[in-house]
Amino acid sequence: xxxxxxxxxxxxxxxxxxxxxxFSMVEDGIYRxxxxxxxxxxxxxxxxxxxxxxxxxxxxxxxxxxxxxxNNIKLFQFGIEGKTDPPxxxxxDTILDALKVLVDVRNHPILIHCNRGKHRTGCLVGCLRKxxxxxxxxxxxxxxxxxxxxxxxxxxxxxxxxxxxxxxxxLLSIMYRYHGKRRRLAYEEENVQTPxxxxxxx
Amino acid sequence: xxxxxxxxxxxxxxxxxxxxxxFSMVEDGIYRxxxxxxxxxxxxxxxxxxxxxxxxxxxxxxxxxxxxxxNNIKLFQFGIEGKTDPPxxxxxDTILDALKVLVDVRNHPILIHCNRGKHRTGCLVGCLRKxxxxxxxxxxxxxxxxxxxxxxxxxxxxxxxxxxxxxxxxLLSIMYRYHGKRRRLAYEEENVQTPxxxxxxx
Numbered sequence: 482x483x484x485x486x487x488x489x490x491x492x493x494x495x496x497x498x499x500x501x502x503x504f505s506m507v508e509d510g511i512y513r514x515x516x517x518x519x520x521x522x523x524x525x526x527x528x529x530x531x532x533x534x535x536x537x538x539x540x541x542x543x544x545x546x547x548x549x550x551x552n553n554i555k556l557f558q559f560g561i562e563g564k565t566d567p568p569x570x571x572x573x574d575t576i577l578d579a580l581k582v583l584v585d586v587r588n589h590p591i592l593i594h595c596n597r598g599k600h601r602t603g604c605l606v607g608c609l610r611k612x613x614x615x616x617x618x619x620x621x622x623x624x625x626x627x628x629x630x631x632x633x634x635x636x637x638x639x640x641x642x643x644x645x646x647x648x649x650x651x652l653l654s655i656m657y658r659y660h661g662k663r664r665r666l667a668y669e670e671e672n673v674q675t676p677x678x679x680x681x682x683x
Numbered sequence: 684x685x686x687x688x689x690x691x692x693x694x695x696x697x698x699x700x701x702x703x704x705x706f707s708m709v710e711d712g713i714y715r716x717x718x719x720x721x722x723x724x725x726x727x728x729x730x731x732x733x734x735x736x737x738x739x740x741x742x743x744x745x746x747x748x749x750x751x752x753x754n755n756i757k758l759f760q761f762g763i764e765g766k767t768d769p770p771x772x773x774x775x776d777t778i779l780d781a782l783k784v785l786v787d788v789r790n791h792p793i794l795i796h797c798n799r800g801k802h803r804t805g806c807l808v809g810c811l812r813k814x815x816x817x818x819x820x821x822x823x824x825x826x827x828x829x830x831x832x833x834x835x836x837x838x839x840x841x842x843x844x845x846x847x848x849x850x851x852x853x854l855l856s857i858m859y860r861y862h863g864k865r866r867r868l869a870y871e872e873e874n875v876q877t878p879x880x881x882x883x884x885x
Contacts, residue, residue, distance in 0.1 A: 497818040503828070504821070506708040524817075615726075616699040619706070626705070626828060 498524040503598035503627060507606055510589030513627070515598035522548050525592070530554045532588040534579055536561050536601040557582045561601045571604045571639040579605050580612070599628040600636055607640035617641060700726040705800035705829060709808055712791030715829070717800035724750050727794070732756045734790040736781055738763050738803040759784045763803045773806045773841040781807050782814070801830040802838055809842035819843060 501524075502515035517525055531554065535541060538560030541549075549556055559579045561572060582588055583605065595601035603624045610620040620640060625632045703726075704717035719727055733756065737743060740762030743751075751758055761781045763774060784790055785807065797803035805826045812822040822842060827834045 496816070498816045498821075499818045500821045502824070505825070505828075506710065508708065509711060614698070614700045616701045619700075619702045622704070623707070626707075626831070629828070629831075 496523060498527065500524045501594065501598075505627070507593070507609070510586070510591065511583065511609075512590065512592045513598055513602050513606055514592060514594045516594055516596050517545065517592075519544055519548075526552065528590055528592065530590050530592055532557060532582070532591045534559065534582060534591060534593045534605070536579065536593070536595040536605065538562060555588070557588075561595070563596055563601070568633075568635060570635060571601070573639075573643065576605055576608055576643070580608055583609060584612070597631070599631050600633060603628050604636050604639055607636075608643045608645070611640070611643060611645045698725060700729065702726045703796065703800075707829070709795070709811070712788070712793065713785065713811075714792070714794045715800055715804050715808055716794060716796045718796055718798050719747065719794075721746055721750075728754065730792055730794065732792050732794055734759060734784070734793045736761065736784060736793060736795045736807070738781065738795070738797040738807065740764060757790070759790075763797070765798060765803070770835075770837060772837060773803070775841075775845065778807055778810055778845070782810055785811060786814070799833070801833050802835060805830050806838050806841055809838075810845045810847070813842070813845060813847045 499520050500514065501517040501521040504512065504514040507513050512528060512530075525548070530552070533549065533554055533556050535556060535558045537558075541556060541558065546556075548554075557579070559575050561575055562569060579593075583591065583593065593602050593605055606627075607620050607624050610623065611617075617640075621637055624636065624640060628636070701722050702716065703719040703723040706714065706716040709715050714730060714732075727750070732754070735751065735756055735758050737758060737760045739760075743758060743760065748758075750756075759781070761777050763777055764771060781795075785793065785795065795804050795807055808829075809822050809826050812825065813819075819842075823839055826838065826842060830838070
């Protein structure tokens, strides 16, 4: 995002910018937050988003859809239930699917959000950190910082149990292909299902 | 930072990476954390840091200095006292000096840290957010998320009172100068004091 807004550029009215609730930057090109409201749209424009990962089952609000359309932002929805009674565990396969979208740099800059940016978003980011080889204590610390007093033991257990060993290799082969010393993105969804032996898979 | 560590590249032992306590990304090229310990050095290398802003008055530990030297990282120290009795307010001029280093993109990627990454670091990042035109509630929310239960009302007051109106213009003129449509970095400390009208400075 632009480090400093210039008064003659994006912010001509001297407006203040309102990031969504619980906003923060995860990585270059990856952001997380709570549910963006219309008064966050001016701020969101400064991120030049290409995609949004939305982790709730509820339909996306009409005004948010309009904002996405106007700014050419692609929506990836993965419907994960919020608080349920009795509590249900985070769906591993859905998180895995979301992770595949998240690490595909062609979708960056990307914003992950659920409702409060705490549990569902926190679990997805936690799994990303494991893929990145962060040690578990740092992964859980980050989860807890963003969840505050609302942190859930069940989420910590989910993140800890999430298996990334095979996933990491899979993701790397999905994301990149080597041509001699040159590394380039070579992801094609259809090729994932028909891997060719000896050839780098995509 | 590298989104995914490759097993044959940086992380050949399959080591996990340990970010410093209370680590997070602030902006492209700007990170914040608590005090980095030697077991965080492998992680810090992945950030390709050019500089560190250190906000404590205590001398920098010998092993940290060695890490900086080995990785060609410049240290900017601004000695701000931690918890004092009676409490002393955050020194505005020191924060201002640190802010000037922080926004100079020639120092990026840059890590800001104090001891716990909560109060001194939180105030500096809070002032940066004001320079970026973030609305006050979002600035304070971010401060509190990183300070947790240790948040201090005095810090919130400091961030709120910190004046950025004149500073923003000053920083922009320091950082950039336009040559026709091309924007380029044109910072020179001495020139700030003797600006020449119409001339681009370097």
